[in-house]
Amino acid sequence: MQTKQANLAATIFSAKVIYRELQQGAVTASVTAPILYNDIFRLASGQPVANTTAVMQGINASVVLRKQYSDLVKYFGFALSPILAAASTQQTLLERQTTDFRLSFKRDVMEPSQVFALLAIFHPTNKHQREGVVVNVLHLDQCLRIEFPALIDGITQGLFNENDQNLQYLLDAKSEISIMA
Amino acid sequence: MKVHVFVATTKGVVAIQKIYAQDPDIRSVVSLNGTASVSPISGAYHYFVKKGVGIIEQDFGSASYRINISAAIDQGNSWQLGFYLAHAAHAQNCLGDGNPQVGDSVVIASGELNTSERKVLAVAQLASKIQQVIEQIKEWPKGIELQFLLPEANSYEVARLVQTYQQQLQILAVDSLQQALLVLPASKNTATNIELDSNSLKPRFHFSLPITIVAVFVLVAVGVGIYRAGILNVAQHEQLTLELTQPEILALITPSFERVITLPNSDPTKISAATSQGHLQLAYSDNTTCQEGDWDYQELESEEGVFADASYQQLCDINLTLILPSAAVIAVNRVSHRFVVASKQAGSFHIKVPSGPTEYLLLVFSQALQVEARRTLHTYLFDLPAEQTISKEQLQQFAQVSGLNFSVFSHRLLP
Numbered sequence: 243m244q245t246k247q248a249n250l251a252a253t254i255f256s257a258k259v260i261y262r263e264l265q266q267g268a269v270t271a272s273v274t275a276p277i278l279y280n281d282i283f284r285l286a287s288g289q290p291v292a293n294t295t296a297v298m299q300g301i302n303a304s305v306v307l308r309k310q311y312s313d314l315v316k317y318f319g320f321a322l323s324p325i326l327a328a329a330s331t332q333q334t335l336l337e338r339q340t341t342d343f344r345l346s347f348k349r350d351v352m353e354p355s356q357v358f359a360l361l362a363i364f365h366p367t368n369k370h371q372r373e374g375v376v377v378n379v380l381h382l383d384q385c386l387r388i389e390f391p392a393l394i395d396g397i398t399q400g401l402f403n404e405n406d407q408n409l410q411y412l413l414d415a416k417s418e419i420s421i422m423a
Numbered sequence: 424m425k426v427h428v429f430v431a432t433t434k435g436v437v438a439i440q441k442i443y444a445q446d447p448d449i450r451s452v453v454s455l456n457g458t459a460s461v462s463p464i465s466g467a468y469h470y471f472v473k474k475g476v477g478i479i480e481q482d483f484g485s486a487s488y489r490i491n492i493s494a495a496i497d498q499g500n501s502w503q504l505g506f507y508l509a510h511a512a513h514a515q516n517c518l519g520d521g522n523p524q525v526g527d528s529v530v531i532a533s534g535e536l537n538t539s540e541r542k543v544l545a546v547a548q549l550a551s552k553i554q555q556v557i558e559q560i561k562e563w564p565k566g567i568e569l570q571f572l573l574p575e576a577n578s579y580e581v582a583r584l585v586q587t588y589q590q591q592l593q594i595l596a597v598d599s600l601q602q603a604l605l606v607l608p609a610s611k612n613t614a615t616n617i618e619l620d621s622n623s624l625k626p627r628f629h630f631s632l633p634i635t636i637v638a639v640f641v642l643v644a645v646g647v648g649i650y651r652a653g654i655l656n657v658a659q660h661e662q663l664t665l666e667l668t669q670p671e672i673l674a675l676i677t678p679s680f681e682r683v684i685t686l687p688n689s690d691p692t693k694i695s696a697a698t699s700q701g702h703l704q705l706a707y708s709d710n711t712t713c714q715e716g717d718w719d720y721q722e723l724e725s726e727e728g729v730f731a732d733a734s735y736q737q738l739c740d741i742n743l744t745l746i747l748p749s750a751a752v753i754a755v756n757r758v759s760h761r762f763v764v765a766s767k768q769a770g771s772f773h774i775k776v777p778s779g780p781t782e783y784l785l786l787v788f789s790q791a792l793q794v795e796a797r798r799t800l801h802t803y804l805f806d807l808p809a810e811q812t813i814s815k816e817q818l819q820q821f822a823q824v825s826g827l828n829f830s831v832f833s834h835r836l837l838p
Contacts, residue, residue: 348446350489356459358449394469399450401459 277307285387286314288369288376288422294387302384311385315378319420320367326415336413343421347413355404359412361390362397367423374398376422379411386411424526425519426512426607429559430496430505431533431552431571436559437502438493438521439509444485451479457491464496471503471538478538483510493521501546504534504572504603512607525566530606531556532572534597541600545576550584557588565715570606572597582769590714700747701725701787701832704771705733706740713739728815728832735780735836743785743832744771751788753800756781757813757833760804777836784815785832799825 277300284291291297301307316322321342337346343363350356361377363370371393379386388408390398402409411417429436441457451472453462462468472479472488480486490509496502508530512518523529533552535544546552556571563569571594573581578596585594597603703723710716718739723730743752743765752765752772758781765772765785777783786800803821807813815831822829 346448348449351445352441352443352489353457358452360448391466394450394466397450399452401452401454401461403459406459 277301277304279310282307282311283314286311286378286422287318298385298387305383308383308385312380315380315385315420315422318422319378320423321363321421323419325418336415338419345412345419347409350401357402357404357409359390359400359402359409360397361399361421363393363421364396366393366396369423370398377412378420378422379408379417380420381411381414381417384411388412424517424528424608425523426515426517426528426530427519427521427523428505428509428512429521429529429531430492430502431531431556432494432496432501433548433551433555435494435555436531437496439490439505439518440493440521441489441491442509442513442518443489445487445489447486449487449489451488451490453490453492453496455491455495456493462492462496463498464502467500468506471506471536476538478507478536478541479510483514499546500535501533503536504543504574504597505530505532507536507600508532508572508603508607511604515607517608523563523567525564528568528570528606528608529563530570530572532603534572534574534603536600543574543576543597543599543603545574549573549577549581553581553584553588553594557591560591569593570595572603572606574598586769590718700745701730701785702744702746703730703834704740704742704744705738706742707734707737708739709737711737713737723834725832728830730832730834732835732837735777735838738776738836741774741776742771743774743787745787747789749787749789750791753786753788755784755786755804755813755818757784758782760807760809760811760813762804780836780838782812782833782835784813784818785834786818786829787832788827788829796827800827 277297281291281297282301285294285297285301301311321340323338323340323343323345326336326338338344342365343361346360346362348358348360350358361375363375366375374392375390375398377388377390379388386408388400390400392398400408412419428439430439445451450465451469452465453468454460454465455462468490471477472486474480474486479488488510490506509518512530519527533546533549535546536542537544553571553573560569569592571592573594573596575596575598578585588594595602595606701724703725705721705723706718707721708716708718721733723733749772751767752774753762754765754774755762756777763775765774767773774785803825804813815833818831821827822831
């Protein structure tokens with residue numbers, strides 16, 4: 243009798259362990275879903291991808307994927323502003339200018355905690371004018387992908403809260419900024 | 424008193440909370456509740472502001488604005504009329520924040536604008552938007568002046584709906600920005616701050632009389648708080664585009680019988696003899712205000728062109744129905760000689776309740792008024808001596824002399 247109960251208990255215990263492992267496996271699987279190279283390719287080339295946020299999270303979680311992504315960004319990039327030598331001061335907002343674009347920043351006059359990022363592209367593509375502009379920011383060990391609306395009169399803009407990571411990386415002199423075609 | 428401007432959408436009314444000029448390097452933007460969340464219509468708004476394409480910069484000065492709205496507007500252009508009115512209210516320093524309080528004015532609008540001609544164009548799904556407005560009204564406190572502006576081109580399709588809700592909301596059909604602007608309080612600031620491009624609003628017909636005397640100008644009548652709910656539908660008539668500049672128009676705004684409302688022009692037709700028998704329906708409120716309480720009706724039949732005297736107390740509405748088809752009705756104050764043009768709705772004519780007890784004459788035309796005929800009548804009335812009380816016989820005599828054909832009814836509203 244006692245043996246039978248012990249076996250039953252053991253069986254139940256084993257079943258619970260297996261069930262728990264299956265549950266954890268499902269959770270793990272949803273967080274670390276495999277990132278397809280095709281998704282990395284499409285994102286880096288400025289094309290839309292389903293669940294962009296999850297894919298970028300996956301890229302940033304992997305050194306290998308991040309390297310692949312940054313290489314593709316460099317390959318497909320329309321214009322590039324490399325890491326700057328001088329760091330910005332706290333009082334001024336860093337402006338970047340190349341022969342292809344200018345990225346500047348202005349605070350809202352009534353909401354000083356909100357900042358406009360103004361991106362002027364001097365020789366834009368049709369895609370920039372019709373669909374918008376994708377900006378990739380490579381900062382240390384992070385890749386950010388920021389979408390701006392279509393150009394109007396050669397300029398597009400985004401509005402960010404001051405503490406928005408996207409804005410912080412755009413402002414950071416240590417960021418490498420690529421405008422995608 | 425603040426003017427709260429709302430845009431009517433199929434998902435509810437959207438409040439315009441704040442407007443301010445931006446650094447001209449920044450593109451005009453529409454943001455949600457003042458957050459960094461930008462509306463998809465920001466690009467369209469930029470063009471609406473931009474000089475040469477839009478009208479905001481041209482009329483209000485700055486090349487870049489930020490507008491904060493209370494909820495998303497994702498697509499379409501029917502927000503344009505509301506946005507323009509909000510800019511005008513902002514220029515008059517009376518724009519509210521979307522939270523109306525007792526004593527405030529609320530303007531809800533839906534209309535796309537032809538920015539070159541300053542016309543209000545038809546929009547889609549207006550019935551649905553009106554329904555949303557009615558729901559929203561329930562959330563607001565009483566004691567608020569409510570006005571809903573819709574394009575004149577849409578008024579036919581929603582006429583039945585409008586009649587259903589006319590006690591809750593004053594609904595105005597507008598054809599032009601000039602008409603729409605009458606919902607806003609006139610002020611010196613308005614006259615000086617809104618600088619209009621003189622090429623866009625050229626005076627076409629200029630009175631020699633001083634502006635202090637009520638002159639003829641073309642605008643849809645807008646209740647200025649003292650008029651009760653009811654559609655003021657000028658949509659069934661073409662608009663007389665008597666174009667004055669913005670400051671002149673606003674300087675001429677006066678309430679009630681002292682404001683001239685013109686009928687839009689219809690197709691050119693001759694003026695012929697009008698009807699001879701009429702039915703007058705007077706609506707009285709059993710409460711202190713017309714917006715509250717129920718209405719009781721008094722029906723009057725004309726006898727030889729005369730309606731029996733009626734009381735002015737708690738009068739909320741005047742409707743004239745004629746036996747024979749009629750195209751236009753003008754109500755003339757016998758003492759002041761000022762006049763209003765009645766709006767035609769569903770076979771009857773809605774006459775604005777005057778600001779006080781008065782004697783008035785109703786001129787009934789069987790065919791639509793041409794511009795010249797209207798001007799002839801206007802000139803005659805204004806040239807009358809100020810102290811003279813005009814009579815039926817005088818107007819009938821004028822009709823014979825001028826070649827205008829209309830029948831005349833008289834009525835008195837007693838204290």
